[in-house]
């Protein structure tokens with residue numbers, strides 16, 4: 001079973017290594033050669049001791065010593081060349097894994113990043129590929145050394161005195177048996193559990209850090225973060241159980257491999273029954289010199305099994321991303337005839353969900369029309385908007401832009417046609433200029449400035465130390481939610497895509513910001529087809545059509561006046577909304 005895993009690891013690694021796979025092989029062979037050569041100085045040492053004990057040919061000692069030094073240096077050199085080969089191959093594998101992952105990620109539905117969490121994906125792209133790199137660069141040559149050394153040692157042990165050699169090998173073999181028993185105890189699953197636990201703790205820790213202000217304000221302690229605390233407790237419990245499980249075999253393994261000395265001395269006494277000869281003393285001394293090497297090698301073999309499990313886990317995580325189904329990218333040549341958007345009988349169910357998030361949607365928006373999606377939370381507004389931007393592909397029905405099914409549209413062309421302004425605007429840690437320019441990298445500074453002006457961002461730019469060259473998120477540079485949204489509106493203005501999907505921000509810090517955001521949106525929406533997720537009903541009154549969504553379906557549609565005359569869901573929502581606004585003003 002272990003053999004199968006090993007071949008699988010190498011098969012995957014060789015797949016990424018391409019032509020560099022030969023370097024891995026060369027590296028491993030050189031590492032094994034260096035392991036064999038590394039034993040020669042021990043033989044030289046024995047020769048020196050023999051000369052010293054026998055008191056003959058003393059002049060040879062210097063010569064042998066220099067030979068030992070020379071061979072040690074050569075061994076080191078060969079090992080360095082081996083590492084050089086495996087490092088080059090490892091860097092190549094890591095680079096091709098990362099670029100493969102990034103290429104794959106670019107083809108994935110945008111919704112995957114919400115579902116899987118960008119943190120987890122980042123961890124896989126960074127950490128799992130780094131683990132593979134370490135495995136190829138260091139662990140593979142080390143494994144070759146660990147495999148070659150015992151073979152060389154066995155030969156040496158047998159050549160000098162096979163009886164003493166056997167005495168050294170017996171405890172080593174028993175220790176090895178204990179080690180194999182440890183490996184068998186569902187270790188691979190345990191390693192996956194361990195990595196999952198670390199991953200969960202780290203994401204819970206992030207939540208905890210984010211929540212620290214709340215904790216402080218309300219005088220709470222870490223215990224209020226139940227999930228975080230439970231994660232830590234469970235991990236502690238798991239780690240203790242796991243350690244206890246391995247306590248016996250690990251203790252036995254360590255005892256055996258460190259007991260070689262004791263066996264040796266005992267064996268020497270038994271063998272020397274007939275009288276202690278010079279040869280026996282010499283051989284025992286040789287074995288005393290060489291046995292620590294046996295101990296070190298066995299320990300290395302024990303740990304190489306663990307490293308193998310880490311890399312198997314890393315490769316599985318990489319494979320998970322590579323297996324996510326990409327959006328079917330039909331690089332069709334069809335051109336939409338206008339900027340209309342139609343949803344025909346659209347249903348969608350999230351992966352692993354029990355029910356449809358939206359179902360039976362029929363919405364028709366003519367080019368240049370403004371529509372709003374309103375309704376209670378969980379009604380399906382965000383899902384509908386995201387489906388139009390092809391974050392996911394519909395489960396049933398179809399969505400058309402300009403009469404063409406969006407699944408048949410070239411993705412790049414589709415992206416040129418559609419802009420999305422998110423509620424939680426995402427600004428990157430770079431200058432305002434570059435943040436806006438993300439929409440159109442070839443735009444010059446003048447165009448960016450004009451877009452910022454149209455998005456009512458002048459006051460923001462004025463207060464920043466380096467104007468549009470100020471880096472967002474740098475020391476002391478803080479933009480409020482409303483300000484960030486205005487910058488991302490400037491981005492959409494610069495992109496100037498004819499279809500605009502807008503998730504209205506729910507909360508602004510102050511009315512001034514709110515007015516500016518509204519003005520910026522009005523500027524952006526001019527002449528465009530607009531789908532707006534509206535949270536405040538004051539902003540939807542002028543829309544060409546309002547769709548009220550509830551439980552994943554449209555329950556009412558019409559203009560503000562039409563819906564107000566219906567006495568339905570919208571009217572009661574609107575009245576409720578007006579009351580809350582008036583209450584605020586009154587208060």
Ligand code: ADP
Nearest residue numbers: 115350353357376377378379380381382383384
């Ligand atoms: P709204 O925007 O109106 O609040 P959503 O479109 O966010 O509604 O949600 C519609 C339904 O889909 C809800 O029942 C919600 O729980 C579910 N949902 C939303 N996002 C996901 C997701 N990533 N995975 C599974 N279910 C989801």
